[in-house]
Structures are given as structure tokens and as C-alpha cells.
Amino acid sequence: MSQKARWGNLAILSMVLVALVSLAVLAGCGDSTTTTTAGTTATTAGTDTTDTTMAPPEQDKIVIGAARPLSGGLSVFEGNNFGPSYKLWVEDVNAAGGINVAGKMLPIELKIYDDQSDLDTSMRLLSKLMEEDKVDFVLAPASTAFLFAAAGVANANKYIMMSAEGGATSLEKELQKGTLPYFFQGLNYSNHDQMPAWADILKEAGAKTAAVVYLDDLHGIEYQAQAAVFLSAAGIEIVQSTPIPGDIKDMTSILKQIQDKDPDAVAFFAYPGQNILAMQTMMQLDYSPRAVLIGPGGASQWFANMFGDAIDGVMFEGAWSANSSPEAKAYEESLTQFMGSSDNVDHWGALIYRSQLEFFQQAIEKAGTLDQDVIAEVMRTSHFPTSMSSDTFYTNQIFDRTSYAGQIGQWQGGVAEVIDVGDKRTAAPIYPKPAWPAAQ
């Protein structure tokens, strides 16, 4: 390469560097796609605590942004879990005229980007929403790993971030450090309070032994660890604990080993794909444990529909039931109508997501401002009625255990019931679980 050519290259490089900056600045100046949802039904959450002492904001709408998985491996969450919940909430709020901020009704406009189920893209788009689009509020991305990363990014920008499809024991340590003052955890998880509740149910039923099959990911590892703690404390011995990979194709040998040990209860802390395989394999082996607990997916109506009568008596991580309260029943009907079918009603998170948003709306109305700090303080210290509970509140920025409609559910006659020991119970547990129906 000649010297002239080398200097030519360097000249191009320097121009590229300048172009880099220009491109970035240009990217920052552009408009972006906006999705607005119009409302047709009435909001379920009301409040009489509106603060009218504050001056109403000058803006005519509240823009809420999110980087959600519209495509990619996590898109199932947007389609079936938090996605319908936040869209229905916006529809309901707008149908009622909007959110009352210091006497001014502000409708909600959604600005949703597709994060393609990619963490880097998700965090970049979340930054864009807060720093460039300057939306009023942001919603959480899907999955625990994304949620943890987003919590840090939102916190750095002093934006409130309520959890969606995610949550884990390990986040509690971060909250205890006080490093995430704008983060609020809604969804319940292993030690908060599903494993304690399951241990109580098994103890009440007289179970003495259990086996655990868990996916070697954050969800599975944390659940098996917490199950070990709480089942042991309840005097229930774990006779087998087996990790499985996400792409497992055959569980026969694992389930035969468990069958030989004949534990009273078997738990599957895995995702829908593995949980379906586990159910099918148990039925093929004609192995029907006295109690079966299914992780994510098990709380969805489509999972129950898939197994028909065989689902009867199967427990799931959750939980809420249409029988929990008139508000829960109304929400199930509303969600079914919104999605056009009951198939995708999720009896773990759906009511919690809804209640988080209802709580958030009431916090804004009580604060009488769109200021994140003021609203966050209201959220930390206030109690509001929601579809989930007449007294919903956060303790250390995590929904208090008394606020949930339940922790463990069981399919009974095709209906999701809460079987926790105590006053959240909507039906007594079926124990032992009925045998699998005879093959047709």
C-alpha cells in the first residue's frame, strides 16, 4: 500500500468518525412509532384520594413507553402475559377519560418498541424512551434477566419501573441495599411466597416426601433451593432433586427413578416446554404422584385445556381464581373478552399485573403530579384497593404477601382454584390427586 493510499485511508477514517457522531445525533432527532390504544370499557380501579392542591400538568396526555418482545423467543410473553394486561388497562383507563392528575383527565398513549427479545436492544430502546423520547413513564420488559437489567437502567434515569414477567429472590438483596429506589416488584416468586405456601399445603395434607425436577436456569435453581428450605422446615424430605437442560427431549429415566422412590409430591420448576413433556411422560408411564406442582405455563388455561380431564388435581405456581373475589371474576371476564378467548388467561400473573397498574394509577392520582419521585414515594407508603386485594401495598418495594390473591393453585374440574392454607383459599386441595384418566 502506498503512503498516499494510507493517508487516504486515514482521511476516510476521520470522516467516518465525524459521520458516526452525525448519525447518532440524527438518530436522536427523529420521530418514532407510536401505538395508541383507544378505550371501550370501564376502569375497575377507582380512587377518592386525588390531590387537587397541585397545579395540573400542561400536557394533554400521558405517554407510557416500553421495549417489549414483539418478536423473538420471548414474544409469547407479550402475546399472553403482561401484553394483554397493560393494553387492556390502557383501554379501560382511556374509556373512563384518562388518569386524573390534579383535576385534569389525561388519556394514555402507548409507545411500544420491539426489543426483538435481545437484551442489548431492549436496554438501548429503554434508554431511548427515557432519554430521547422523554416518555412520562416506562413499563418493564419481559423475563427476569431483562427486568434486572432494566431496573438498573430505569433507576439511573430516575424512572419508576414496575416488574412484569419476572422476579427472583436474588433481587431482594439489591432492594435491601437501597440501590433501586424506583423499582417495584409485583409478581410473586419462590420464597415470596410460593414455596412457603406449598410447604404448608403439603404439610396440611400429610405429605412426608417430595421430589424436585428443575431447569438449570435462574427460575429453576432458585425454586429448588427455596423448596429445599421450606419443605425441610415443614418436615418434608426431598428424596430426589434433578436438574434438567432446557432442550431436554426425554424425561423417562428421571421420572422412573422418582417413581421408584415413590415420593408424595413431585414439583417441576421448569418452563412450559419441559412441563408439557413431564406431564406427557408421567401419563405414558402411568405414574400419578399424590401431588404434582407445575411451574410456568401450568397456571394458563391453555395448559389445562391441553390435558383435559388429566389436569384435575394438578397444582400450579400462581395463583388467583375467578372465585377469589367479584373483582377477580370481573377481570377474568374482561380479559377473556379482550383476548377473544379464555385460552390465554394466566392464573399466575394476569391479576397481579392488572393490580400493579391499578395501584400505579391511584398513586399518580394521589400524587397529583407526574413527578417520578413524588409518585414513587406514594407507591412506597400508600395502600390502595385493586382487583387483587382491597388492601394492596408494597413492603420494601415488593408487593406485601397479604396483598396477593394466592400463591399456589390447583385445577379442579377445569377451574383454577387457590388452595393456600388460610383465608385466600377458594377450594380445599384435592389430595391425593386423581389417577390419570384411562387412555381413550
Place this chain on the structure above:
Amino acid sequence: MMKAKQMTRDKGITLALLAVAFLILALLPQITSGYILTLLIDILKFAVLTVGWVIFSGPSGYMSLATAAFYGLGFYIAAVFSGSIPFSLLILLAGVSSFVVALGVGALTLRLRGVYFTIFTFALVLLVQNVVLEVERVVTQTRGRFVETVSTEGVYYAIFIVFVLTVVSAVLIRRSRYGLALQSIGEHEEAAAHSGINVVWTKVLTFASSAVFMGMAGAIIATRRTYIDPYIAFNLNTSFLPVLMAMFGGMGNLVGPVLGAALFTYIGEILLTRFPDLYMLLFGVVLILSMLFMPNGILGLAQGIWRKMKGGGRAPA
């Protein structure tokens, strides 16, 4: 005489342009908002990974897909040591660790050629990912780790410095006897061996050198993530994207990969935020058209236009 004067003037203009570009990038955090920095951090990250990839794969013709392995290693170095050692030391440690690992991997595998080497590097990412998964499950009883975050400005300056280091190193390596040896290996490996070049050592050393920057980039970007796990750290997209970016920009020299990384990231962002429903379709069309009509990348296209404008004169190669 006239030619010499012209060259001196060109040299002066080029140095001035470089200085301006450097100054603008260096002062950017003082004059712009967070999102622009965030976007530039991503662009610079991909520029580091793409130039890092081109350092070895460009001249040698060995298509490595190991980028995600070294980048992910940097992630884990950051996760394990964040909060216990200074940020700068963290980055250095990630670079050194990636160098050592790449040296070992290279020594074992760079006797492989062609598609065998590519498949091995692809498998290396999965291997490291699964080893980390298993170690975390057995030793720490969890899957992910929290990382102490660093300010956007801090991350920007760190990735900017690493970007400059990467480009300067790439230029130096290209001009060194190792670079020339690698070039001759890429053209004809047997002939290079017969002319006295230590083929394996040259490949291993350059492969390891390129891994340094990938590891450093990983350690820096991890501090933007709060939480990482093996699937996030060792994402195969991180291996494929730099290859596409280098092809998109052109691999004839080091300007192409930088241009490719910048435009690829920028176009992706524009399409994703303005045409979310058509994003994949439009991006696919852009890629296919660029492969069909710009076989030498954007840089090749620019050089062609330059030649036409200069009436057939030589463009900067």
C-alpha cells in the same frame, strides 16, 4: 516536487480531520444527551468487535465465530470482579484473560483450516456458555450475577479509548511483519510456510491479540447491564454480527469495518424504531441488496464512485 508538496498537504488535512473527529468524540459527553451516547456506545462496541474480528479473519481468511466467547468472558470478568477492583483494571484484566484463553484455544485449534476452524469457533461459544452454566449451577447455586454499573459517560469514554486502541493496534499489526505474514498465509498458507514463516505461531498470536479487544469490550458493556447470565454473555449474535458488519462495510482495509459497524447499527436502529412491523423484512432486503450489488461493501462502492469522479484515477485502497 509537486507530488511531494501535494502529499504533505494531504497529510496535514488528514491529520487535522482526525484530530477534529477525535476531539468531537472525546468531548461528546459534555455536549449531548444520554441516548446519543447510548447509541454511540453500541456503535463503538460493534466497531471494536468488527475491527477486532478483521484483525485476524480479514487477512488470514480464517472465519472465526469465537467473538462471543471472548466478549462473554469479558462480561464474566466484570461480573466476578466488579466492585472489588477499579474499572480500568477490570477492563485490562478482561483483555489479558481473553488473550490467554485465545492463546490456548488458538494453539489447540489453529492447525484446523477452513470450515473446520469456523465450526470449532462456533462450538467454542456453546462450550464456554455451558461450562459457565454448569459451574454457576454447582458452585454458586444460581444462574446469573449482578454487575456494578458505571455511568454512561464512564462507559462511553472506556469504549472510546478501547476503540482507538483497537484501530491503532489493527493498523500497527497490519504494518508489522506479523500482519504481512498473516496476509501471505491468507493468500497461500503452504507457500508462506515454505518461505520461512512460522504459520501456526503467527496465526495464534494474531488470533489472541484480536481477542484482547473483544474481552475488553465485553467487560465495559457488562457494566451497563446490572445483571448477566451465560445466555446473555455468550450470545451467538455477538459472533455473527461483526462478520455481517465487516462484509457490509468492506474488508479491504480498516475503514470498512468501522463504517459497516456504524451504518449497520444505525440503520438497524432507524428501521426498528420507525418501521417496527417491517423491520426484519426491510433489514433483510437491505442486506441482500448490499451483498448483491456491493460485494466489496460500502467502502468498495465509495471507492468505485471516487474512481469515476477522478476520471479513472486511483482511489484510496
